[in-house]
Amino acid sequence: xxxxxxxxxxxIIEKRQSVAFWCNPISGHATLYWYQQILGQGPKLxxxxxxxxxxxxxxxxxxRFSAERLKGVDSTLKIQPAKLEDSAVYLCASSLGASSYQxxxxxGPGTRLLVL
Amino acid sequence: xxxxxxxxxxxxxxxxxxxILNCDYTNSMFDYFLWYKKYPxxxxxxxxxxxxxxxxxxxxxxxVFLNKSAKHLSLHIVPSQPGDSAVYFCxxxxxxxxxxxxxxxxxxxxxxx
Numbered sequence: 660x661x662x663x664x665x666x667x668x669x670x671i672i673e674k675r676q677s678v679a680f681w682c683n684p685i686s687g688h689a690t691l692y693w694y695q696q697i698l699g700q701g702p703k704l705x706x707x708x709x710x711x712x713x714x715x716x717x718x719x720x721x722x723r724f725s726a727e728r729l730k731g732v733d734s735t736l737k738i739q740p741a742k743l744e745d746s747a748v749y750l751c752a753s754s755l756g757a758s759s760y761q762x763x764x765x766x767g768p769g770t771r772l773l774v775l
Numbered sequence: 776x777x778x779x780x781x782x783x784x785x786x787x788x789x790x791x792x793x794x795i796l797n798c799d800y801t802n803s804m805f806d807y808f809l810w811y812k813k814y815p816x817x818x819x820x821x822x823x824x825x826x827x828x829x830x831x832x833x834x835x836x837x838x839v840f841l842n843k844s845a846k847h848l849s850l851h852i853v854p855s856q857p858g859d860s861a862v863y864f865c866x867x868x869x870x871x872x873x874x875x876x877x878x879x880x881x882x883x884x885x886x887x888x
Contacts, residue, residue: 663818665818680838690873690874698847699813699880699881700818700880700881701864701878701879701880701881702777702864702878704875704876706871707875709873713885714872714873715873715875728872750818750819751819754874755868756874761807761824761826762807762868762870762874763809763824764821764866764876765821766810766811766819766820767818767820768816768817768818769817769818771816
């Protein structure tokens with residue numbers, strides 16, 4: 660079974676530039692998550708999709724961040740314009756999205772963003 | 776509002792000995808708990824989980840214990856191996872809230888040969 664795919668793996672941009680990240684979840688997984696992980700901290704949820712609908716984007720800085728999940732499969736996360744404090748690893752995860760309480764998330768390798 | 780806490784940022788253990796990683800949570804409605812392992816430059820990898828109706832789950836060298844009254848869980852690794860050196864994240868799921876996951880800040884385990 661293929662895992663969660665993310666690209667690019669690394670990105671270096673200057674502040675005020677824009678950047679986009681792509682995620683392909685595990686086949687059949689209805690729920691997709693984007694996390695931001697700053698060095699020394701745990702993953703922080705930015706946005707959660709159930710199929711192609713948003714169920715939680717309360718911690719997404721909507722003035723600069725946007726995300727979409729077309730057709731309920733792949734997803735893109737965009738930052739425009741980027742700030743220095745956006746330097747972090749952006750993790751995509753997916754889960755079945757079933758009603759079972761034993762729901763497990765599976766993570767991609769992450770995209771490491773450095774804003775100069 | 777950090778609902779899942781890992782108060783030890785690092786832990787150093789001798790190879791062959793037991794590693795005990797701890798995690799505390801505040802939300803009594805969490806129904807499922809997970810441990811993830813993360814190597815540098817990789818995403819977190821699922822390691823082991825436990826549901827709120829159990830107090831212990833074992834998988835090979837890894838055992839997770841849950842104490843609901845204390846809102847505490849721990850991960851035991853016996854025996855510890857150098858390849859276990861990684862950052863370990865504790866996570867908890869709120870089944871009432873669209874299966875939202877909450878993560879601790881991680882504990883970096885170093886297993887010395």
